Amino acid sequence: MRLSILAAAIALTGCTTLEAQLAPAAEPRARWERHDAASKQTVDHGAFGAFLARYRVVGADGIARIRYAAVTQPDRAALGQYVARLEAVQVDALARPEQFAFWVNLYNAATLRLVLERYPVKSIRDIALGGLFETGPWGAKLVTVAGERLSLDDIEHRILRPIWRDPRIHYVVNCASLGCPDVPPVPLTGATAERVLDAAARGYINHLRGAAVRDGRLTVSSIYRWYRSDFGGSEAGVIAHLRRYAAPALAAQLAGVSAIDGYRYDWALNDAGPAPAR
Secondary structure (H helix, E strand, O other): OOOEHHHHOOOOOOOOHHHHHHOOOOOOOHHHHOOOOOOOOOOOOHHHHHHHHHHEEEOOOOOEEEOHHHOOHHHHHHHHHHHHHHHOOOHHHOOHHHHHHHHHHHHHHHHHHHHHHHOOOOOHHHOOOOOOOEOOOOOOEEEEEOOEEEEHHHHHHHHHHHHHOOHHHHHOOOOOEOOOOOOOOOOOOOOOHHHHHHHHHHHHHOOOOOEEEEOOEEEEEOHHHHOHHHHOOOHHHHHHHHHHHOOHHHHHHHOOOOOOOEEEOOOOEOEOOOOOOO
16 A cells, blocks of 8 residues: 655545556566465464464454554564564465465565554654655565565565455555554465455445445545556446445445545554553
């Protein structure tokens, strides 16, 4: 979810054509398409699961947050060690489903590690690691896989989106912001990815962050404008996608909707604050 500093100057409550133009395109890199369809090898994501179980909480508003302030030094170290173990995986020896889980979990774990390194911050966009005309850390090289330095942009836009071509990817890569789909409650695995993807799509679309209809007017997340090409390439395609995952109440509201009237996104950090005193 990377925007240039020009787009950062735009009010967060709206999404302009400029923002849509600046969203990264899906650009495939051939080296990451290599895989072993017959492979039975799996990757152990247990350490990441333990981190999420300890620090991911869901607020009264239904948004999952991270208790960044409560993360202990040993758990920070364990998260860093988990990322290091992923970096050592021979990813082209994995089957496609296991690769998908690998990349999603690496993206999310690397994002959490980065926020913890710079915490406290009000927004991930305040973590400036790129050049003068960049805001946020998405273009910075944060991990090394198979000898290549990769950024969060590389993982999302050069690997996940162009190889798998699945709009549900946007529901499981988390940009540490309240407007973003939740960090999945458990790490993905090759065996569970489909189930987690569907649950994440339903969860976001049926939350007000994803889609809301008031007086017959539809407002949706700016994700659907930034990455409209992933959702059918048109407002009609976005609405059809929403209907696919809408619960009965939202489906009834969408029945008479044929256009999108507004976009919104909240870049505030998905911070749950300190643990409550006991």
